[in-house]
Amino acid sequence: MKRRLSDIIKELRLTGHATISDLAIRLEVSEETIRRDLKLLSKEGLIEKHHGSATLRNYSSEPEFHHRIEENREIKIQVAKLAASSISDGDVVFLDIGTTTAFVAEALKNHKDLTIVTNSVVIANTIFAERGFKTYLTGGEIRSHDGGMFGPEAYDAIKRYCINKAILSTAGIHHAYGFLTHHLCEAELYSEVAKMAEVTIICADSEKYNRRAPIKLLDFEDVDILYSDHMPAKALRKELEKYNVAMRLLDGMAKNDVIENTAAD
Template identity: 30%
Template sequence: MLQEKRLETILEQLKENRTARIADLSKKLGVTRETIRKDLYDLEKQGLIKKVHGGAILAKTNLEPTYANRSGSNVREKEAIARRAAQLVEDGEAIYIDLGTTTQLFAKYLDQKKGITVITNALLVALELANHPSCKVILSGGELRSGDLSLSGPVSRKSVEDFFVDKAFIGVGGLALSSGFTDYHVGESEIRRLMMKKAKETYALIDYSKFDVTAFTKVAGIDEIDVVITDAQAPQSIVHQLEENGVEVIVVEIEEA
């Protein structure tokens, strides 16, 4: 396949998913990983993408992939992160669960917890917990965003501002040393920051593809999160910087398929 066609295909995949792995592109396009690395280098020189550990992302900070595309990417990593996060929840706790594909999986793994209370602004998280035999779910009001089915805005903020929780479990769009923890939607990030202040501890659930990425709006500095739960593909340079800033980093193992 000619390079021009490869570059078009790479950009199409990035527009759909925002992220792409070198290994997946190599297999899809039938070329070596070194060829894909050179293609990504050329696209980065044009300002169209940004190379990250093991792959690439789109360069635009305000372009968020759809929930459907996000839910189908890095599933094994997200499942492992979600399972590990669920182990950190104790019976009887009050927790906040953020919107996101990983946090939705996290909610699924809470089925054995007893007497917990969950505050969320994510309809999909609430639905995941709807049949939980021992869980009280408090769903914020607010303006509904299609696709993600999340709630934000003044009504959402007002409905949760008087609650305090033991732990907040959040998802973000990006994590970079220069910009901290970032995301795409301003209103949702406002709710996220509010509940972080109301929590005794904050846990960020972030797979490797979010590292070295800066999204549209800041959520927190790198020293404002207590624990980051991620997978082994996360760049060690950023992991070490997090730890040097007092952040505990839990690296999960991915189960073999």
């Protein structure tokens, strides 16, 4: 019960509002179960109930970084380690502002001779003192809720680097829309990063599967490898395979080995 209530809150954080039928489908329970759960959450003052739907109180489009980094923390750490294992010594690596990406930065500390390019103050602070590493911040306006740097300065700066591997995060991966985000500035910057990188990698725990966010970050065809913990359901898996997105998963299952091996050469 407690886990399901937490899952409902996570779903409502994406857009602030959801119908009972949508929540029932996403959480794979009955609509009557969702109604009972919403009644409990309403009594706790966390949501507002409406006819056939619910709204998150004090909704913000994205939780603060320090809250997000604690969600599914252990899974994110393991996914990050798996992604870090694909980085070769001497690579030029772009790291975005995501929480899983922050764990990738930690996992890269055993590497040598890396050049790290990032628009994250958090990641730069994590890795700048590593011996043998070169770390570059893009510049731009710093967002207060996550330490991300955006704007014309960041966009112009990224064009100066020859990026071997770009490691990006996403707010959701939906079979009909691709990789999604809450912020237009992220889509603008990271679509340019994906164009420039030899290999574009997405790191995301499986709770991002079939979640929606208002803005398209990247199309499936823009991504080379997805690192996650479990295989997605049929509809999403079909789209990933259609566009040759290699899947590297903690549960030991993998698809499209040739794609990753080719990209890494």
